[in-house]
Amino acid sequence: MDRPLYLLIAQNSPEIASSFTEFLPPPQFRIEFVTTMEDCTRSAGRRATPCDLILVDESLPPSGAVEALRRLRSIRPETPTALMSAALRPKLMYEASEAGARGFLNKPAQAGDVEELVVTLCPQIADPKPETDASVHTEDLGAGQFFLASSPAMLTILKQVRQLSRADVPVLITGESGVGKEVVAMLIHKYSLRANRTLLKVNCAALPNDLLESELFGYEAGAFTGAARAKPGKFDICDKGTILLDEIGEMSPQLQAKLLHVLQDGTFSRLGSRVNTKVDVRVLAATNVNIEQAIEEKKFREDLYYRLNAFILRVPPLRERTEEIPWLLRNLAAKLAEANGLEPIQFSARMVAAAMKYQWPGNLRELGNFVKRYLIMRDETAALVELESKLVTRTPSFSAESYSNVRVITPGSTGLKSAVRSNKDETESRIIRDVLEEVRWNRRIAAERLQISYKSLLQKIRYYNLEASA
16 A cells, blocks of 8 residues: 555543554554544544544443444445444444445454455555456356366366266275265266266165165166066166266165166176176265274274275365355355346455355355255345354364474563563464464465464564474
8 A cells, every 4th residue: 555544443441442542553544543432433424535434332432333333324325334342242233234334353352353354445555456256267067067177176186087088997085074976976977978877866874774775776676575576777768878976974884785786797687686787887986974083993894995995085075265256145145046036236345355264164055055044035234244253262273283493582681571472373374384284384374274364374473483394
């Protein structure tokens, strides 16, 4: 920026004022502190040039932050405002959002959280805009499904799918629940030589093993009570096509043995049959189970694993490819609106920023449900409170080992404040380095793990002179 960023902070704590001066030092920032609602509205109203950001404490006298935010909205509607509180409750956040708050900050404030809030609400210093549509690969798969890739991990998967689709080999697709394993299977089938043939999905966790066996391999008339006529199985129906065995880790070892024969020579016997049936089916399998661990626990056959793992694709969780979230939001909203006959919907910059900060433990499935609720309710305030209430209640996931072997500096001639600062820098530097090494210096993933903005991480790397190990 070619001028300082002006902040108006309304609170009555000298400690908070001191910390903000430290977090946002001059000359890049100019901060004005006020202690009452009247001083806040008076200062905001008299400025010839509006503030870039106004931050209001929940307990601001005499009437509290929500009333102050309402008054500020009438005086300076163009100025972004944020609420600061030691207990950010969903009800409070909703009321503050209705009053005009665009962001939230926990007390006691941390440097990374303050920097992230400022970068999010002040577009003049925000990170560069997302990549253009040309850098995002989107593949329509029909039935409302699509494959999207812009992150290095997903672009690598796209490249691998293109390479292996022509090779008629089994593929094992792994990843957490909801990451889109079925979508990857559909992409493989679309690029394969069997693309004009059937693709069938069977959820191995949805049926008991005896029913799953008859579902996969079929049965003859009289095979069991109630079997009045013969019924073909999925492998019969899928001849010359592709079958996806979803959640294969839930299949019983006995049924795994029968599947192994299909993979070895393409033959199986229906329930109640004395002859073998031969089919030509390409098998794709998907699981969120740790297969190696399941083998050790005798829950998964090792020989079947080696038959399936001719090629393994790991689909990364959404938290490892957050750069795709803006495009996923837009595409999900468009598909869902078309499928349900609803008007298209747009996502504000604040909504996208909140979605990119959230971890999405349910991955694409959770993201899709969030978009569906927003599309139907069309209440941005409620959707933002839903996301941001999850963000402000998050807790760091660092283990005790992250703090081990940190050099302890005791106050001596340098004084207590200097000793505390040295200890803080030593600890922060070590944690940042450990996380960067863990994610192989992928800075965007590291920023997510550390729960700070990408820009803040880059500043800290420079400040501590951190470099990748040789």
